[in-house]
Amino acid sequence: MTPSLITFYALAGLLVISSLLVVFQRNVVHSAMALVAALCLIAIFFLTLHAPMVGVLQVLIYAGAIMVLFLFVIMFLNPAALEQRRVTWWSLGTIAALLLAGAFVAVMNGSEPTPDPIASTELFGSPEMLAKSLFTDFVLPFEIASVLLLVAIVGAVVLAKREH
Amino acid sequence: MIVDVAIVAAKSVLVLVMVLNLAGMLGWVERKASALIQDRIGANRASILGFAGLGLINTMVADPVKFLTKEDFIPPQGDRFLHTLAPCMALFPALVTFAVIPFGDVLVLGDRVINLQIANLNVGILYVFAMASFGVYGIVIGAWASNNKFSLLGGVRGSAQMISYEVAMGLSVVGVLMVYGTLELQEIARGQGALIGEVLPQSLRFLKPAIGWLPAWGIFLQPLAFLLFFTAAIAETKRVPFDLPEGESELIAGYHVEYSGGKFLMFFAGEFAEIVTAAALTTTLFFGGWQVPYLMRDGFHFPWGTVWLLPQIAVVLMQVGAFALKVVFFCWLQILIRWSVPRFRYDQVMRLGWKMLLPLALVNVIITAIVIVAVQ
Numbered sequence: 001m002t003p004s005l006i007t008f009y010a011l012a013g014l015l016v017i018s019s020l021l022v023v024f025q026r027n028v029v030h031s032a033m034a035l036v037a038a039l040c041l042i043a044i045f046f047l048t049l050h051a052p053m054v055g056v057l058q059v060l061i062y063a064g065a066i067m068v069l070f071l072f073v074i075m076f077l078n079p080a081a082l083e084q085r086r087v088t089w090w091s092l093g094t095i096a097a098l099l100l101a102g103a104f105v106a107v108m109n110g111s112e113p114t115p116d117p118i119a120s121t122e123l124f125g126s127p128e129m130l131a132k133s134l135f136t137d138f139v140l141p142f143e144i145a146s147v148l149l150l151v152a153i154v155g156a157v158v159l160a161k162r163e164h
Numbered sequence: 165m166i167v168d169v170a171i172v173a174a175k176s177v178l179v180l181v182m183v184l185n186l187a188g189m190l191g192w193v194e195r196k197a198s199a200l201i202q203d204r205i206g207a208n209r210a211s212i213l214g215f216a217g218l219g220l221i222n223t224m225v226a227d228p229v230k231f232l233t234k235e236d237f238i239p240p241q242g243d244r245f246l247h248t249l250a251p252c253m254a255l256f257p258a259l260v261t262f263a264v265i266p267f268g269d270v271l272v273l274g275d276r277v278i279n280l281q282i283a284n285l286n287v288g289i290l291y292v293f294a295m296a297s298f299g300v301y302g303i304v305i306g307a308w309a310s311n312n313k314f315s316l317l318g319g320v321r322g323s324a325q326m327i328s329y330e331v332a333m334g335l336s337v338v339g340v341l342m343v344y345g346t347l348e349l350q351e352i353a354r355g356q357g358a359l360i361g362e363v364l365p366q367s368l369r370f371l372k373p374a375i376g377w378l379p380a381w382g383i384f385l386q387p388l389a390f391l392l393f394f395t396a397a398i399a400e401t402k403r404v405p406f407d408l409p410e411g412e413s414e415l416i417a418g419y420h421v422e423y424s425g426g427k428f429l430m431f432f433a434g435e436f437a438e439i440v441t442a443a444a445l446t447t448t449l450f451f452g453g454w455q456v457p458y459l460m461r462d463g464f465h466f467p468w469g470t471v472w473l474l475p476q477i478a479v480v481l482m483q484v485g486a487f488a489l490k491v492v493f494f495c496w497l498q499i500l501i502r503w504s505v506p507r508f509r510y511d512q513v514m515r516l517g518w519k520m521l522l523p524l525a526l527v528n529v530i531i532t533a534i535v536i537v538a539v540q
Contacts, residue, residue: 027243029305029308030246033301033305036301052285052286052287053286053287053290056285056287056290056291056294057290057294059295059297059298060290060293060294060297063297063298064293064294064296064297064298064300064330065297065327068297068300068301068304068323068327071301071304071305071308071323072304072323075304075308075316075319075320076320126286126287127286127287127290127347
């Protein structure tokens, strides 16, 4: 067992536990906090894979912004009073989970265990590399994504303002 | 290998101890400063076992002891686990941010070069923002777990305010990043060691006699960004005039109304650690970080040609001392602001963040970009 392998299994174990907590917690706020923990663990995974930029963005965007809004909504709506568990959702969810697990097994069967990750170049995973590929090779998808976000924001403002 | 680990551990402990001590001292400074401003005497009655001789030290010891020995009350209808977790989440981000803040240049010991910064991440300032965005959880979770309507209102206000000002803060820094061309805080601090005369482009050389002697600090190259960043940073610390999440006259104590004892102490320490972090970031981005004007690695090089050579250890000590001095100054400035102005109304806070700071930050980015392209 190399140190990096030990780190991997420790992180992976914690990640599985926190992901299970997201699903099995009855309290929605507890679920949300478990999801925050899972997102942070994924960010640490990115750090061990020499991609600090992606890891930091993971924390900044998912844990720092999106989950805060989730919590916001959860606290306002108090969903415990809104919905009881229904059998149909359970069965649909189980089928979807089984399909996903089957896909994972199929993918993992065909792959070799990877050796310790090594950064291919000095700049690998750096903000410079990421920015360069975003603004050269992937500039069109990047711009489309930003226009899409802008449309969503404008739409939200219009919906919120309509009543006045 | 072991020596490397030991060096990083030593740096971490040193920084952590300094930040926590400074945060603790600020608690006392704030009481005395508010007394000074309001023409009172302030905290002066801490007597430990009948001995009240050392005013400052007595108060500094008595305060935490008082907090830690008080009853730790958890609201019976609240959430035990999250109520305990929240203060940790409030204190944690302010402390870990210091991992990327440089407090000196390099210390050369024999053949070992020690970078006076705990972790040199190539994402630098983005790490700071990631940790800052994490700070919201302490408030939101603490507010919700207390099962108190005043708390919840404070938490909602706090999260909305912190998210809003994070946007403005992030954009205000972009201009600085463009000028120095890097995200790494150590590189930004090094870039501020040059003189404006050295970085002036050819087309602006005629300005050299007038401003060429100034160091190329962020405050001179990005004055607007400094004002925006500092305002947003004060809003992020949730202190007057931005203390709506606490709002004692409306929400009693807002998000931490149900906290007592050691957990309240953690919220309290978190707030002061945030002040220190904000001061350190302002220093690093706009006031040269650890730079002393005209001090190079081998001594002073004054613009009129005089050179004073100094031993390396003296240079390092002066740099660390200069950084500490600047940080203390900005902590003091924040306390001064906190006791000089009244609280905003909530709609004013939101308007300032979204309709003034954000557009101004965007304008600053655009102007900086135009100037950089034009003079190259």
